[in-house]
Amino acid sequence: MRRILLSAAVLVAIVPASRGREPFFPPSPPLRGRGEQERPVLEVGFGETDITPAVGKEPVYLAGFGQNRKATKVHDPLFARAVVLREGKRKIALASVDLVGFFRTNVVKVRKRLPGFDYVLVSSTHNHEGPDTLGLWGPSPFVSGIDEGYLKTVEQQIVKAIEQADAKAVPATARLGSARAPDLLHDGREPYIKHDELVAVHFRQTKGEKPVGIVVQWNCHPETLGGKNTEISADFAGVTVKYLQDKHRCPVVYLTGTVGGLMTSLHVPVKNKDGKLLSEETWEKTERYGILIGEVAERALKSARPVRLTPLRAHTREVFVPLDNKLYLLGRQLGVLKRDAYLWKGDASKAEAAPAAETKKPLCMKTEIGWLSLGELDVAAIPGEIYPELVLDKVQDPPDPGADFPTAPIEPAIYKQLRGPHRMLIGLANDEIGYIIPKRQWDEKKPFCYGRKRAQYGEANSVGPEAAPLLCNAFRDLVGKAK
Numbered sequence: 001m002r003r004i005l006l007s008a009a010v011l012v013a014i015v016p017a018s019r020g021r022e023p024f025f026p027p028s029p030p031l032r033g034r035g036e037q038e039r040p041v042l043e044v045g046f047g048e049t050d051i052t053p054a055v056g057k058e059p060v061y062l063a064g065f066g067q068n069r070k071a072t073k074v075h076d077p078l079f080a081r082a083v084v085l086r087e088g089k090r091k092i093a094l095a096s097v098d099l100v101g102f103f104r105t106n107v108v109k110v111r112k113r114l115p116g117f118d119y120v121l122v123s124s125t126h127n128h129e130g131p132d133t134l135g136l137w138g139p140s141p142f143v144s145g146i147d148e149g150y151l152k153t154v155e156q157q158i159v160k161a162i163e164q165a166d167a168k169a170v171p172a173t174a175r176l177g178s179a180r181a182p183d184l185l186h187d188g189r190e191p192y193i194k195h196d197e198l199v200a201v202h203f204r205q206t207k208g209e210k211p212v213g214i215v216v217q218w219n220c221h222p223e224t225l226g227g228k229n230t231e232i233s234a235d236f237a238g239v240t241v242k243y244l245q246d247k248h249r250c251p252v253v254y255l256t257g258t259v260g261g262l263m264t265s266l267h268v269p270v271k272n273k274d275g276k277l278l279s280e281e282t283w284e285k286t287e288r289y290g291i292l293i294g295e296v297a298e299r300a301l302k303s304a305r306p307v308r309l310t311p312l313r314a315h316t317r318e319v320f321v322p323l324d325n326k327l328y329l330l331g332r333q334l335g336v337l338k339r340d341a342y343l344w345k346g347d348a349s350k351a352e353a354a355p356a357a358e359t360k361k362p363l364c365m366k367t368e369i370g371w372l373s374l375g376e377l378d379v380a381a382i383p384g385e386i387y388p389e390l391v392l393d394k395v396q397d398p399p400d401p402g403a404d405f406p407t408a409p410i411e412p413a414i415y416k417q418l419r420g421p422h423r424m425l426i427g428l429a430n431d432e433i434g435y436i437i438p439k440r441q442w443d444e445k446k447p448f449c450y451g452r453k454r455a456q457y458g459e460a461n462s463v464g465p466e467a468a469p470l471l472c473n474a475f476r477d478l479v480g481k482a483k
């Protein structure tokens with residue numbers, strides 16, 4: 001998200017050597033029989049539906065940068081993609097949409113239509129070249145850019161993609177690999193800490209090794225086309241998906257992870273095959289960047305090793321987070337930001353619903369965190385754009401003298417809570433509450449950090465300085481209690 005408002009996923013099934021090529025990986029030995037207690041087999045399926053809005057009669061407001069950016073045509077389609085994991089009667093669905101964000105209110109509607117699932121996660125890639133689904137990018141700061149009819153369609157299409165994946169689920173084995181790509185990330189805010197690990201998981205049919213699909217998770221704002229572009233696109237994420245689909249002839253789910261603090265493809269120097277530097281905010285750079293991320297995924301797949309993903313367990317917790325952002329509060333009053341609010345009484349575990357007209361009392365909003373324990377893989381589900389410092393335990397210490405809350409305790413880091421040999425983070429998971437900033441790096445008041453004349457960008461699109469401590473503590477408790 002850029003200054004806006006009011007100023008503001010290999011689940012790779014390697015193609016067997018049908019065309020005389022050796023399969024990449026030796027077939028993984030059957031997991032059962034390693035003295036492990038008999039477990040129901042893991043079954044996996046993929047689904048995909050098109051969620052491209054129609055450009056024509058009604059204006060389509062593009063999200064992510066300024067207001068009133070109307071789509072002129074479709075460059076490439078937007079999708080809802082899903083993977084379903086099953087173990088006996090237990091079912092978990094992970095869906096990803098090529099959108100800037102998807103509020104929890106909409107996710108709850110999707111879940112209601114999938115009663116047979118133990119857990120349904122809907123994450124947005126945080127695409128900055130797709131329609132406004134949060135309300136912040138309408139014709140003016142006072143008018144929402146959301147097309148309610150379109151949102152309904154998206155909900156339906158997500159349900160369909162998950163049902164498709166469920167219907168296609170087959171017994172499968174899994175392999176997981178990761179690769180680092182620091183050169184393919186630009187961090188737009190001090191302190192410069194990158195979450196530059198890409199994780200890829202591949203599934204193959206237990207019998208016959210036939211492809212089942214790919215999940216890839218990377219940490220970057222899909223905004224390579226920039227804020228002047230008016231053609232609907234999935235940005236680089238669409239290119240990465242297509243690259244892996246073509247290469248492995250199987251479905252692909254792309255998941256956005258840690259994008260706060262500010263992980264972006266903007267200002268990343270990208271050269272074409274001939275070594276020519278490609279211009280910023282062009283399709284050439286976007287396409288090339290997407291292919292380069294595809295190649296990083298290939299590297300991860302090459303190093304992939306068998307991973308046990310059962311037992312499947314999902315743990316979630318609702319968290320009430322104070323709504324301190326004055327622009328968001330104004331947006332709510334103006335009906336631009338359509339979100340239920342609650343009366344904040346200092347308790348993140350419970351709060352009373354606030355009357356719609358409430359403007360005086362402190363308010364908060366309800367969101368959720370999740371921890372998926374998938375056998376040897378731990379997944380953190382975070383409802384917004386978390387800063388890498390909070391994931392990787394790299395919050396600045398001591399804080400910069402300009403920090404607004406220099407004595408704030410350092411938040412318990414997300415990955416530090418996880419015990420499994422493998423881990424992954426899904427951002428914008430089941431909600432989009434904006435930036436989640438370490439409290440001691442919060443910097444809104446003079447003197448500004450790092451001797452700067454102006455505050456760095458970030459706080460304008462965060463609900464407030466309490467979000468990070470409340471969410472990180474709740475995550476620690478959630479994992480701690482469930483163990």
Ligand SMILES: [Zn+2]
Pocket residue numbers: 001002126221259385
């Ligand atoms: Zn963002």
